[in-house]
Amino acid sequence: MLNLRGKWLVYLITVVSSTGFCLFGYDNGLMGQIISEPNFLDIIGNPNAAVQGFVVSSYDIGCMLGALAAVLVSEQIGRRRTIMLACAVHLVGDVINASSFSLAQVLVSRIILGVGLGLFTSASPVWLAETATAEMRAVMVAVQLTCLIIGTNLAYWVDYGLGFLNNEISWRVPFALQAVYPIVALGFTLFLPESPRWLAAHGHTDAAITALSALRDLPEDHELVLAEMQDINSAIELETDGSSWTALFKQGPSKVRTRVIVACAAQSMQSYCGINFVEYYFPFILKNSVGLSTNTGNLVSGCSQIWFLLSSFLTWFIINRLGRRRLFYLGNIGMGSCMIAVCITLWKDTKPSDTATVVFFFLYLSFFTWGWMSNMWTYPAEILPLHVRSKALALSVFFLWANQFWTVEIAPVSIDNIGWRTYIIWAVLNFASCIIVYLYFPETSSLTxxxxxxxxxxxxxxxxxxxxxxxxxxxxxxxxVGAAAAAATAGDVQEKAIEGGAGQSSHLEDA
Known part of the structure; x- marks a missing residue:
């Protein structure tokens, strides 16, 4: 373990997690321009639109497989070792990807890369959620999602700059640069602590106390460390039978099945916002829906990512102030309204309306990062019970990638066949998501x-x-810390929380 304690240790765990999400964003931005480069298309045999869509979405198949693999290994080997395994798998895919000379090689490499990212994105949110305090948790996730956008920015501008070369370097170098991210993440992870909650759940009580002491920068016998360990142990005692697959689907006193469904719904609904459709194919959309030239479309796409990045910083300050539910509402209503506006402007099909279309796409990206981007990765880890958290989060990430696969796969075909009407689908799905959030998504931002x-x-x-x-x-x-028992008391939860939780909150602030 590095000689770091307290917030700085959590910050470094956030850096590792952010590196994986930066890689996630890098791939989101990578293929949008490469898939239209003549030199790359020659290498893979100049396929039709459907095959091009599959080349891009094959990554999501790998991510689904990686998420399923995380279900099998994350709880057995821990959050930290799962991330190290993810980095190793991704590096294998990087070598194959950058040296590709055929369609088959590209597809195989992208599936392997996806497996690595699927493992990473299943384990890192759990690791971060289980090491950060309640106050830090959401902000740290917001930081890592800003890094996702930084990754997308890097991909867009690397692609744009190298695209002028018109040779194999224009796509081999962007492919090879993916290896930087797992190398950095692996190097840091070697020296960071395992989740105290995972250690306690597997009988490593002394190691759990040591890790928790380092993460809170308090002595091992400090009352707040002991109180948090008591909360963890109480939760473990409440939640039994977490080793089997069937534990994910048993309701029990902790409402496990309901919580797993909510987590999977949250990850799935991210795709129903339409963000994958826009992110993966924005240059394609600008060329085929708006009518911009290839070069202008690539340039506008790059500028959109700078706007996306700037918008994301606001999330750092509002995610705890507005809470999870209100941010979901903000995102869905804003994105749905933007999609309706895009339908109208594309239907009008004039030069001023084309400009308005681009503006509404920029606003759409802002509403997504404010409402769903950080929330989506924070919320499932918060809502899930400890004894099935790694399995259930991996399952929810599987649903993320499964839904992302079909949204990415249909993009070129839907734009070719129904044009501006495509965006009506995304508007309706955004407004429907608001109803689901209102009925079934509890507020978690104020809770350990x-x-x-x-x-x-x-x-x-x-x-x-x-x-x-x-x-x-x-x-x-x-x-x-120390308020868990108050929340467990049936009846007047508010009164008990004031007696137990508010007092402990003040102790934390003093600490």
Whole structure:
């Protein structure tokens, strides 16, 4: 372990997680321009639009496989070792990808790369959620999602700059640069601590206390370290039988099945916003829907990513102030409205309306990063119980990649066949998502992970959990270390939280 403690140790874990998400963003931006480069198309045999879509979406098949692999290995070997395995797999794919000379080689390499990223994106949110405090958790995720956008920016501008060469370097170098990210992540991960929650759940109590002490920068016998360990142990005692697949689908007192469904829904609904459709194919959309030239479309796409990056910084400041549910509403209503506007401007098909289309796409990206981008990766890790967290989060990430696959696959075909009507689909799905969030997504931003467990176990169904969580949020009650038992008490949760949680919150602030 590096000689770091407290927030700086959490910050370095965030750097590792952010490196993986920077790689995620890099691939999102990478293929949008490469798939239209004549030299690359010659190498893969100049396929039709459907095959081109599959070349891009094959990465998502690998990510699905990686997410399923994480279900099998993450709980057995831990969050940290899963990330190290992910980096090793990705590096193998990098070598094959950068040396490709055929369509088959490109497809195989992209599936291997996807497996690596699927493993990484399944393990790193859990690792970060289980090491950060409740106050830091969402902001750290917002930081790593900003890094995702930085990765997309890097890909867009590397592609744009090298695209003028008109030879194999224009796409082999961007492919090879993917290897930088897993090398950096692997180097740091070797020296970082395992999740205290994973250690405690697997009987390594002393190691868990040592890791928690380092992460909180407090002595091992400090009352707050012992209180947090008690919360963790209480949650472990409440949640049993987490080793089998069937544990994911048993309801039990902790409402496990309901929580797994909510987590999978959150990851799936990210794709229903339409962001993968826009992110992967923005240069293609600008050329085929708006009518811009290839060079102008690539340039505007690069500028959109700078705007996307600048917009993301606002999320750092509002994610805890507005809470999870309100940010989901903000994102869906904003994105749905932008998609309606895009339908109208593309239908009008005039020069001023083409300019307006680009403006509304820029606004769409802002609403996504404010409402869903950080929320989507924060929320599932918060909502899931400890004993199935790694398996269930990996399953939710599988649903993310499965839904991303079909949205990426249909993009070129839908634009070719139904044109501006494509965007009506995304508008309707965004507004429908608001209803689902209102009914079934509890507010978690004011709760420790253990308090979420006890809040579910004290409620009869998901609607009661939503109501209680909204009550806590509306009254500005924050359940911190030592408050889990208060949240578990049936009846007046608010009163108990004030007695137990608010007092502990003040102790934390003093610490």
């Amino acid at each position: 992970l253990e308090s979420v467990d006890f809040l579910f176990s004290s409620s009869k169904d998901i609607r009661e959990v939503v109501a209680k969580s909204e009550n806590l949020w509306a009254n500005s009650i924050r359940l911190e």
